[in-house]
Amino acid sequence: MSDKNHEYQVDLNWKEGRIGMLSSPELEEKFEVATPPQFDGGVEGIWSPEHLFVSSASSCFMTTFTAIAEYSKLNFEDLKVQATGKLDKVDGKFVVSEIILKPELSIADEKFVDKARRIMEKAEEACLITRSIKSEVHFDPKVTVVALN
Structure with a gap:
């Protein structure tokens, strides 16, 4: 970029x-x-606008993660991101007070679990959408090792 x-x-x-x-x-x-x-x-x-707001955070994580994973030569089998936005009233006005991102990454080799976690954390920190919003973003990543056929 x-x-x-x-x-x-x-x-x-x-x-x-x-x-x-x-x-x-x-x-x-x-x-x-x-x-x-x-x-x-x-x-x-x-x-809704609320769905789109939350989806912008989850899709930004995905695109940032895939770029960093490619650059870092991390092969992965699957990535799913569950994202939840919480709407609350603050000072009498509705706001999306927090977004919870729960990415689940599947890799084939257990020796890359720590590398995968680090890359997921880097992606969360580098995501330009979550850096651009006032909502608190909670990040709960999971890496699983899958057996390849």
């Missing part, structure tokens, strides 16, 4: 009620967003 500024354009077009359509001139796929069902007028079954 170069040191110059980067921009990421996202466009939102309101459809109806509490539903809009997200798109980007840089991407082909579009998808609906809506107020989450926990709020008055919220809509079930559609991604």
Whole structure:
């Protein structure tokens, strides 16, 4: 990544009620967003801003981890990241007060468990999204060794 500024354009077009359509001139796929069902007028079954906020933290961890793992020549079999955002009222206003990231990494060789943990921790520290938000981020990584067939 170069040191110059980067921009990421996202466009939102309101459809109806509490539903809009997200798109980007840089991407082909579009998808609906809506107020989450926990709020008055919220809509079930559609991604909400809260889902997108939490997913930005988990996907940033994944992309940062895969870059560092590639650079460090760490082979892995699988990576799953469970992420939970907690919404609380602070000073009378709703905020995402914390995000809990629970990545689970599967590797084939037990001798690389410590290296894998270090790389996961580096990725969590280097993730530009979690460094950019006010929410507290809790990190609970797990590395498992899987038998290859």
